[in-house]
Amino acid sequence: MSYPSVERFKDITDRNVLALQEAKQAGVKVVGQYCIYSPLEIALAAGAVPVSLCGTKNDSIPPAESILPRSLCPLIKSSFGFALEDSCPYLAASDIVIADTTCDGKKKMFELLAERKSMFMLQLPQIQNEPALAYWKGQYERLVRELELRFDVVIGVKELRSAIRKANRFRRALKSVLDLAKRKPSPLSGMELMEIAHRASFVPDWDKATELLEDIAREVDASGESPFTASAPRILLTGVPVGLGSHKVVKLLEDCGASVVCLDNCSCYKKVRLMIDENADPLDALASRYLDTPCSVMSPNPNRYVVLENLASEFRADAVVDLTWQGCQTYDVESWSVKRFVREKLHLPFLQIVTDYSPADTEQLKVRVEAFLEMLR
Amino acid sequence: MPVAGIDVGSVAAKAVILDELTNNVLAHALVPTGWNPRQAGEDALDRACAQAGVDRPALTRVTGTGYGRIALPFADKTVTEITCHALGAVHLFPGTGVVLDIGGQDSKAIAVDADGSVQDFVMNDKCAAGTGRFLQVLSGILGMDVQALDEAAGRGRPADISSMCAVFAETEIVGLLAQGVSPEDVAAGVFRSLARRMVSLSRRIACRGEYTFTGGLATLPAFVRCLSSELGTTVNVANDPQNTGALGAALIAARLC
Numbered sequence: 124m125s126y127p128s129v130e131r132f133k134d135i136t137d138r139n140v141l142a143l144q145e146a147k148q149a150g151v152k153v154v155g156q157y158c159i160y161s162p163l164e165i166a167l168a169a170g171a172v173p174v175s176l177c178g179t180k181n182d183s184i185p186p187a188e189s190i191l192p193r194s195l196c197p198l199i200k201s202s203f204g205f206a207l208e209d210s211c212p213y214l215a216a217s218d219i220v221i222a223d224t225t226c227d228g229k230k231k232m233f234e235l236l237a238e239r240k241s242m243f244m245l246q247l248p249q250i251q252n253e254p255a256l257a258y259w260k261g262q263y264e265r266l267v268r269e270l271e272l273r274f275d276v277v278i279g280v281k282e283l284r285s286a287i288r289k290a291n292r293f294r295r296a297l298k299s300v301l302d303l304a305k306r307k308p309s310p311l312s313g314m315e316l317m318e319i320a321h322r323a324s325f326v327p328d329w330d331k332a333t334e335l336l337e338d339i340a341r342e343v344d345a346s347g348e349s350p351f352t353a354s355a356p357r358i359l360l361t362g363v364p365v366g367l368g369s370h371k372v373v374k375l376l377e378d379c380g381a382s383v384v385c386l387d388n389c390s391c392y393k394k395v396r397l398m399i400d401e402n403a404d405p406l407d408a409l410a411s412r413y414l415d416t417p418c419s420v421m422s423p424n425p426n427r428y429v430v431l432e433n434l435a436s437e438f439r440a441d442a443v444v445d446l447t448w449q450g451c452q453t454y455d456v457e458s459w460s461v462k463r464f465v466r467e468k469l470h471l472p473f474l475q476i477v478t479d480y481s482p483a484d485t486e487q488l489k490v491r492v493e494a495f496l497e498m499l500r
Numbered sequence: 501m502p503v504a505g506i507d508v509g510s511v512a513a514k515a516v517i518l519d520e521l522t523n524n525v526l527a528h529a530l531v532p533t534g535w536n537p538r539q540a541g542e543d544a545l546d547r548a549c550a551q552a553g554v555d556r557p558a559l560t561r562v563t564g565t566g567y568g569r570i571a572l573p574f575a576d577k578t579v580t581e582i583t584c585h586a587l588g589a590v591h592l593f594p595g596t597g598v599v600l601d602i603g604g605q606d607s608k609a610i611a612v613d614a615d616g617s618v619q620d621f622v623m624n625d626k627c628a629a630g631t632g633r634f635l636q637v638l639s640g641i642l643g644m645d646v647q648a649l650d651e652a653a654g655r656g657r658p659a660d661i662s663s664m665c666a667v668f669a670e671t672e673i674v675g676l677l678a679q680g681v682s683p684e685d686v687a688a689g690v691f692r693s694l695a696r697r698m699v700s701l702s703r704r705i706a707c708r709g710e711y712t713f714t715g716g717l718a719t720l721p722a723f724v725r726c727l728s729s730e731l732g733t734t735v736n737v738a739n740d741p742q743n744t745g746a747l748g749a750a751l752i753a754a755r756l757c
């Protein structure tokens with residue numbers, strides 16, 4: 124299926140690096156961010172461009188293993204490998220890198236990264252309650268001061284409000300694209316959903332990106348076509364982040380005949396789940412919305428189940444697949460509770476896949492995926 | 501009319517010929533897979549056909565399964581070994597709730613319904629210490645074939661094998677032998693460690709009903725005893741447990757009519 128609006132979006136996002144360099148030359152600052160607990164709006168309010176740095180490529184893993192243990196999660200190794208080799212243009216362009224103390228592997232990796240890059244750490248609490256929220260807001264206040272100093276700007280209520288509106292518009296546009304998959308059969312494949320979300324996280328011009336996404340939503344919605352038949356099993360994919368380069372399970376599921384209708388992870392649907400209150404105190408609104416993110420680093424992580432239940436029904440999922448990167452303890456342990464919840468409360472078939480970025484286990488994974496899809500027929 | 505199921509595994513290729521109306525097994529055959537899964541599949545099928553007195557063109561349908569299933573161009577359909585083992589096991593033992601299978605490269609636990617459909621499954625294919633490969637390692641060290649290992653293990657008192665990995669376990673086994681632990685006790689220890697892994701794998705799915713143990717290791721009486729005692733219940737074992745996957749494949753071929 125090829126839509127002119129999707130092609131145009133790909134075309135323009137192919138030039139993301141170039142556009143970023145041009146913006147930099149024009150004096151725009153770039154803020155690299157690793158995780159969705161880092162707010163986009165504070166960087167935007169500073170007049171800077173936030174870009175996503177999350178490592179999704181296998182190529183940067185071998186160099187990382189010269190320092191990091193092999194047993195670490197591939198996302199951490201991939202991210203670090205880019206820094207070691209200086210091979211990620213977005214990282215190279217970043218004037219400052221914001222990172223959060225999420226899982227153990229990541230925060231220790233960031234200590235090493237700080238030797239090479241100018242970093243700012245947000246100390247993320249691991250529970251979602253009132254004292255944690257107050258603390259988290261304090262972290263955002265620290266970040267505001269840091270960016271004000273570094274970039275010699277003022278980040279006041281006015282700037283934050285306008286950034287929140289800009290980011291909300293963008294989120295709404297991306298959501299309207301991702302929500303197209305609620306249709307049965309879905310007009311977009313999971314691979315396309317993943318790729319669109321991935322590419323959208325590097326666009327320097329946010330208003331442009333928003334427009335392009337709105338075009339996609341409009342055009343695809345009007346077309347009524349689908350790459351799938353109505354009987355293709357609809358999969359809700361949950362778990363770890365997935366991007367271009369770490370997409371092998373999405374591809375495998377669809378190569379075997381499934382339709383991945385929703386990617387419930389921080390690289391895709393978790394980004395658009397909630398809009399930020401445009402009228403409340405901006406830092407209060409930001410802190411509470413971001414802290415609410417249902418990542419397995421939270422303990423407990425009650426929102427994960429609420430979200431799964433909603434998404435499974437909104438996207439009319441036939442089954443849930445939980446993807447875990449090898450070495451990710453939090454998602455791996457949590458998978459047991461997710462399985463219990465999905466099978467007993469949602470009454471849906473469940474499959475956990477534990478793997479890394481390398482293609483080495485494709486044949487073995489194929490047996491699991493095919494058997495799982497046979498089970499759904 | 502005869503139909504066939506072929507299961508090309510990493511160690512052996514199995515073929516089962518079935519009467520599609522009665523589901524009676526007309527013949528079965530097993531040949532080592534070697535390096536050519538396609539040839540092994542052909543050979544197994546030819547042998548089974550010869551035994552049944554059926555010409556290959558007379559087969560109405562052929563279903564392929566096992567890791568070599570993609571190498572079978574003559575199969576009308578391919579289905580994963582998970583689905584096939586489940587169907588085969590329930591056909592042989594209708595009370596089956598859980599199918600346990602230890603293959604040469606992987607092991608699996610499958611929760612099944614009364615009609616043989618899969619409810620849930622877990623697989624281990626990452627760690628050789630939970631698969632048949634572990635016994636091949638042991639048989640290499642002790643210079644015994646698998647049958648001899650089984651006899652030895654049946655006589656031994658299980659030595660403690662603590663390594664979680666077949667490569668380290670190899671070192672550990674050599675160490676135990678050097679300390680004077682008898683090959684019987686070492687073999688019994690390896691059996692117990694393999695059985696425990698299988699049991700903990702199966703605990704990851706909801707277990708109810710009878711356990712049916714399929715695959716080549718089910719031909720080893722001492723191992724079956726060891727697995728039953730670790731599970732705390734006896735397991736069903738068919739006469740030719742290696743053929744369960746091929747039988748399931750043949751049942752699918754018969755159903756397609």
Ligand code: SF4
Pocket residue numbers: 157158159160177225226363364389390416418419420
């Ligand atoms: S999985 Fe969790 S910790 Fe990792 S990037 Fe996503 S939100 Fe952050």
Ligand code: SF4
Pocket residue numbers: 196197198199225226227228229363364420448450451452453454
């Ligand atoms: S996938 Fe898990 S281990 Fe990897 S960075 Fe995210 S939370 Fe950490």
